Amino acid sequence: MKLSARNILRGTVVAVTRGATTAHVRLELPGGAIVTASITNEAVDELGLAAGQAASAVIKSSDVMIAVD
Amino acid sequence: MKLSARNILRGTVVAVTRGATTAHVRLELPGGAIVTASITNEAVDELGLAAGQAASAVIKSSDVMIAVD
Amino acid sequence: MKLSARNILRGTVVAVTRGATTAHVRLELPGGAIVTASITNEAVDELGLAAGQAASAVIKSSDVMIAVD
Amino acid sequence: MKLSARNILRGTVVAVTRGATTAHVRLELPGGAIVTASITNEAVDELGLAAGQAASAVIKSSDVMIAVD
Amino acid sequence: MKLSARNILRGTVVAVTRGATTAHVRLELPGGAIVTASITNEAVDELGLAAGQAASAVIKSSDVMIAVD
Amino acid sequence: MKLSARNILRGTVVAVTRGATTAHVRLELPGGAIVTASITNEAVDELGLAAGQAASAVIKSSDVMIAVD
Numbered sequence: 001m002k003l004s005a006r007n008i009l010r011g012t013v014v015a016v017t018r019g020a021t022t023a024h025v026r027l028e029l030p031g032g033a034i035v036t037a038s039i040t041n042e043a044v045d046e047l048g049l050a051a052g053q054a055a056s057a058v059i060k061s062s063d064v065m066i067a068v069d
Numbered sequence: 070m071k072l073s074a075r076n077i078l079r080g081t082v083v084a085v086t087r088g089a090t091t092a093h094v095r096l097e098l099p100g101g102a103i104v105t106a107s108i109t110n111e112a113v114d115e116l117g118l119a120a121g122q123a124a125s126a127v128i129k130s131s132d133v134m135i136a137v138d
Numbered sequence: 139m140k141l142s143a144r145n146i147l148r149g150t151v152v153a154v155t156r157g158a159t160t161a162h163v164r165l166e167l168p169g170g171a172i173v174t175a176s177i178t179n180e181a182v183d184e185l186g187l188a189a190g191q192a193a194s195a196v197i198k199s200s201d202v203m204i205a206v207d
Numbered sequence: 208m209k210l211s212a213r214n215i216l217r218g219t220v221v222a223v224t225r226g227a228t229t230a231h232v233r234l235e236l237p238g239g240a241i242v243t244a245s246i247t248n249e250a251v252d253e254l255g256l257a258a259g260q261a262a263s264a265v266i267k268s269s270d271v272m273i274a275v276d
Numbered sequence: 277m278k279l280s281a282r283n284i285l286r287g288t289v290v291a292v293t294r295g296a297t298t299a300h301v302r303l304e305l306p307g308g309a310i311v312t313a314s315i316t317n318e319a320v321d322e323l324g325l326a327a328g329q330a331a332s333a334v335i336k337s338s339d340v341m342i343a344v345d
Numbered sequence: 346m347k348l349s350a351r352n353i354l355r356g357t358v359v360a361v362t363r364g365a366t367t368a369h370v371r372l373e374l375p376g377g378a379i380v381t382a383s384i385t386n387e388a389v390d391e392l393g394l395a396a397g398q399a400a401s402a403v404i405k406s407s408d409v410m411i412a413v414d
Contacts, residue, residue: 046140071344205265212319306377
């Protein structure tokens, strides 16, 4: 599958926290930055997400803002 | 200013492409990954964005999906 | 690649309209509904999108609202 | 009320799952596809959403990605 | 039509700027704040948006971040 | 920090409701309108959000739809 999303950042899952319906998944990128994703518990189950696993953060470019100091 | 957004990824602007109303800004992260943001031309002007500049990509965690191979 | 996104709707591309930086892609679903996506021109090129092609609309569940009459 | 959102997909609610603050609503489209929406519990109450009810999924075109196999 | 979106802010259109495919619509709220929406040119035409018109900004709560100084 | 987001609406926090992972924060704008944000519990803690506090709703213009009656 090829995606139109411009941002597919490879990393490693470092934490999965489940809520009642929504889970938070933390991914560490090669440069050390941490990316947090809020996804459904259902998706966590279906993808079998767990710490230590290789995974990518997928982000549509229209969802990225820019900040400068 | 402190933001609720969980993802603030520091990097360097490598390209700014303006359209009629919408611009694409490409940021290189320390690990070498490229992040693309679609923002307004107006924001590009206001932030004075140009290649070589330090900037951050700001992404709400509910806008991050996870993919596994 | 497996995605956390809960909505992957298969259909057929019926139109691609390019703007200066942003393109609109129209997809017809099996039930006849039309889905419009605003994506980058770059993604249109990379995926080689054109009318008649099979493709899917991918939508994160946190981006779906519900309306009732 | 008329909306700028390009995607208003009519269907039938097939499931409503409440979490602590966020609910998942599943809608079946005429072609048989299922659309999942993550919305607030508050919205579920206000709209009186329940299985069997006619409802629409409303999606802004900038939140739709395209995938090809 | 009733919407699950928690944020429906009534105001007055003060400017409409069309791009090649994407338009920017500026709305003034009763308290004087300005809200900018990036929507398709097609939606601008369909809703007949023009300065002076009453309109609402509709925003899903999962798309709202919070900032503090 | 300066942000590309076109919408930074100043207001006062009127309610914070925590869920298992996701919190709802309600902000009152000067004109009396209420804005609801769904953010992570983690962000609520980090920003120390509580009723009575000054805060802003930050919204990317591509996440704003327009409705007319």
